[in-house]
Amino acid sequence: MVAIGMFFIAATVLACWLRVRGRLFEKRWLMWVFVLAVIPAFAGNESGWVAAEVGRQPWIVYPSLERTTEGSPKLDEAGQFVYDESQGLRTSDGVSAAVSAGQVLGSIIMFAAIYILLFVIWIYVLHQKISHGPEPVLAESDSTQRGGALAAASSWMEHHDSLTDSQE
Amino acid sequence: MDYQLIWFVLLRILLAGYAILDGFDLGVGILHPLARSDEERRLVMSSIGPIWDGNEVWLITFGGALFVAFPEAYATIFSAFYTPFMLLLFCLIFRAVSLEFRSKVQSAVWRRLWDFAFFAASLVASFLFGVTVANGLLGIPLNERGEFIGGIHDLLGPYAILVGLMTVAMLALHGGLFLHLKTAGSLQKMFYRWIWHAWGLYLVLWNLVTMYTLVKVPRATLNFEHFPWAIGAVVLNVLAIANIPRCIFLRKVGQAFLSSSLGILCQVTLVGVALFPNLVSASNNPDYSLTIYTAASSEKTLGIMLVIALIGMPMVLSYTVIVYWTFRGKVSESIY
Numbered sequence: 001m002v003a004i005g006m007f008f009i010a011a012t013v014l015a016c017w018l019r020v021r022g023r024l025f026e027k028r029w030l031m032w033v034f035v036l037a038v039i040p041a042f043a044g045n046e047s048g049w050v051a052a053e054v055g056r057q058p059w060i061v062y063p064s065l066e067r068t069t070e071g072s073p074k075l076d077e078a079g080q081f082v083y084d085e086s087q088g089l090r091t092s093d094g095v096s097a098a099v100s101a102g103q104v105l106g107s108i109i110m111f112a113a114i115y116i117l118l119f120v121i122w123i124y125v126l127h128q129k130i131s132h133g134p135e136p137v138l139a140e141s142d143s144t145q146r147g148g149a150l151a152a153a154s155s156w157m158e159h160h161d162s163l164t165d166s167q168e
Numbered sequence: 169m170d171y172q173l174i175w176f177v178l179l180r181i182l183l184a185g186y187a188i189l190d191g192f193d194l195g196v197g198i199l200h201p202l203a204r205s206d207e208e209r210r211l212v213m214s215s216i217g218p219i220w221d222g223n224e225v226w227l228i229t230f231g232g233a234l235f236v237a238f239p240e241a242y243a244t245i246f247s248a249f250y251t252p253f254m255l256l257l258f259c260l261i262f263r264a265v266s267l268e269f270r271s272k273v274q275s276a277v278w279r280r281l282w283d284f285a286f287f288a289a290s291l292v293a294s295f296l297f298g299v300t301v302a303n304g305l306l307g308i309p310l311n312e313r314g315e316f317i318g319g320i321h322d323l324l325g326p327y328a329i330l331v332g333l334m335t336v337a338m339l340a341l342h343g344g345l346f347l348h349l350k351t352a353g354s355l356q357k358m359f360y361r362w363i364w365h366a367w368g369l370y371l372v373l374w375n376l377v378t379m380y381t382l383v384k385v386p387r388a389t390l391n392f393e394h395f396p397w398a399i400g401a402v403v404l405n406v407l408a409i410a411n412i413p414r415c416i417f418l419r420k421v422g423q424a425f426l427s428s429s430l431g432i433l434c435q436v437t438l439v440g441v442a443l444f445p446n447l448v449s450a451s452n453n454p455d456y457s458l459t460i461y462t463a464a465s466s467e468k469t470l471g472i473m474l475v476i477a478l479i480g481m482p483m484v485l486s487y488t489v490i491v492y493w494t495f496r497g498k499v500s501e502s503i504y
Contacts, residue, residue, distance in 0.1 A: 096247040103251055110254060
């Protein structure tokens, strides 16, 4: 996750430098790096999530640490933080008693199936859109004739396409 | 009025707002297959296109407010209804996706698949909402820690199924009235016929549910002693349902839609009165029920939440008014 982040910073700095020199769009290999960078972007995102979830085990809610008068955390003889167990919530105590493992497995399978299906559909639709290419932009219609604050507010959002449609 | 009571009332308002607003777009989904041609189906979807997701915010806010204000009740409800709520999420996801993806590919098979997904998801979601409310009214078996000790079969009794069917009919009528307001010409004529069918079906099911409730669910009317004004909600509910055919006959469909909304508001209120002061009723032992006092967060949390609600609600109301104002009148462009 950290390495991916550093890599993105380096790639962006390099691209900015090349842009200033006006040679960015000649570097085909760098363009390909940015196309493929979609994958590590997601990987970084997901591994950050996993790090947060796994890293806080066995706690769902951390107990607050006991602190010295200067404000730094107290340590016991073994060098461990000192805390009051009753102030936190362990994952094993937080787990729902009424939900069976089978139900949880069922929901994980359901969500996995939904996301895989939607991913495939998304790739299909995206491929169609990109092969089709953009359409010429039409002139904006004049929508400043009605008065009033409500009409002004509504004219702001008077676009008839969703965000995904605007590039059609 | 203490914080717990204020939050109980606010949650009911959020639920009523959700039932009325998302109610009609779920109903639009149920009636969607009645439109035959591709162009008509696009118009039906476009009638709710700009507003359905705003309507669903009410459900998310309800869930979030329940989580913060009454965490114990949230934990019990979401664990007890784990499987039906997962099914509900499945439906709500595919409803949203079918609206977005339907128009993206020019293919009859593609569009028919998304049409089916939109219809089935709306139908099953409406049914599940009814089932959940019915189980809330009946109560569910809990242990002394407020944990659900029943199984999925406890949630699908005859009463739950009956209320689920009534909800489908009610929302189909509600959605039909909305579509009549939003369409014109032959499409509008077709929905005019189906409003009558939906109203007839709703009337039959509403009567069955009312009789069943009065006979088998004694707690439904027990609280009328403490809250005599609740009788007024019963009378208003009956009047609202009776006013719908009069308005449809006179072609005052806007008024019929308002009556239908009022009927839904009355029913949500009556369920709230029946439950009070419980959030979750234990069917096996009343002592195990989660009340608004035993399940609430600290006073400080409820106070902070109230400030946030008072800031947030005017914002939600104003964007809702702006969106409905912007997309007022008949739907003429098909964007879906």
